[in-house]
Amino acid sequence: MFYDAPRRIAQVKEHDCQAAVEDVIYMLIFYKFSEIRVPLVPRLSRCIYNDRLEIWPSKDWELESIHSIEVLEMVKEHVSTVIGLRANSSVTDNWATTKIQRLQLGRVYAASILYGYFLKSASSRHKLERCLTLAHEERLNHRNSLQFPDLLPCGFKSLIFGHVSDMQSVSLGKGPVRQEKNLEELRCYVMGFDPETLQRCAKLKSKEAVSLIEKHSCALFGDEQTGMLETDEVILTSFSSLKRLVLEAVAFGSFLWEIEEYVDTVYKLKDN
Numbered sequence: 388m389f390y391d392a393p394r395r396i397a398q399v400k401e402h403d404c405q406a407a408v409e410d411v412i413y414m415l416i417f418y419k420f421s422e423i424r425v426p427l428v429p430r431l432s433r434c435i436y437n438d439r440l441e442i443w444p445s446k447d448w449e450l451e452s453i454h455s456i457e458v459l460e461m462v463k464e465h466v467s468t469v470i471g472l473r474a475n476s477s478v479t480d481n482w483a484t485t486k487i488q489r490l491q492l493g494r495v496y497a498a499s500i501l502y503g504y505f506l507k508s509a510s511s512r513h514k515l516e517r518c519l520t521l522a523h524e525e526r527l528n529h530r531n532s533l534q535f536p537d538l539l540p541c542g543f544k545s546l547i548f549g550h551v552s553d554m555q556s557v558s559l560g561k562g563p564v565r566q567e568k569n570l571e572e573l574r575c576y577v578m579g580f581d582p583e584t585l586q587r588c589a590k591l592k593s594k595e596a597v598s599l600i601e602k603h604s605c606a607l608f609g610d611e612q613t614g615m616l617e618t619d620e621v622i623l624t625s626f627s628s629l630k631r632l633v634l635e636a637v638a639f640g641s642f643l644w645e646i647e648e649y650v651d652t653v654y655k656l657k658d659n
Contacts, residue, residue: 408654409599412646419642423449428635431489431608431622439484440624442631450634453641457573458506462637465502469495470629481627489620492629493608496636500600501589503640508588511644513576593656596647603639 420427425446428434434442451459467473472480580588591597650656 405595405598405657408650408656409595409602412595412599412643412650413603415646415650416639416642419646420638423453425449425635425638428607428632430606431492434628435622438623440622440628442628445627445631447630447634450631450638453638454506455510458510461506461574461577462503462634465499465637466630466633469499469633470626472626472630476626481630482625484623484625485629486621486623487629489608489618489622492622492632493604495629496608496632497600497604499633499636500604500640500643501591503637504591504596504644505589505640506637507641507644509577509580510573512588513573591659593647593651594659595656596643597659599643 417427428442431440434440451462454462471485591600647656
């Protein structure tokens, strides 16, 4: 018993340290939401009035504003898929009521966090590859512009160098723009992922992130007594409220990816 005491003390310290890191990550996520003036949805029981779940204000615009145009299109498709609401739905459609199990709603929320995390990871990877491609094209064009004058005889070089440089400056200016337009859009880029790349972008990188999502989902959707999600309770709500929850979850996942990257530079997180 006394022999195991140092190991047990180390385990307790490690657990406390992980809990503290998770709290830091959560508070930074909370701060990101405060920057766009969106309060996180509280425990669902606080949002149920007259046996109906309503989340107000919707804050759809603020939650959508954090995404690029390409990412936002994929987010809107995700929202339409998981809640069954068309992207061009009317106000009447948004406020129509529907029923959903609390357990199912919790799963949709957690899955949407993971989708937001994946989109942030994939879009960051896409931007990096696009920058590398443009940088490579820039270097090739720059190298060609240097090689051509060097091949000219000395007299010709001094005579026409100015005109050549003028023409090259115009063509080089158009090159990267033309190349950028021909690059794959994010949707096509993601669809081209092989299974290994898809898993790498979708997988949570740290154990702290896994634990944080579980705790946040249980706090939001879990039973007030046990905190568990296993319940058959059916909730009456509107499509507008469902959309609010899904958009928040996607934003949560996007912020989680950013903050996880930042915290990992300060404190080494545990690999998942």
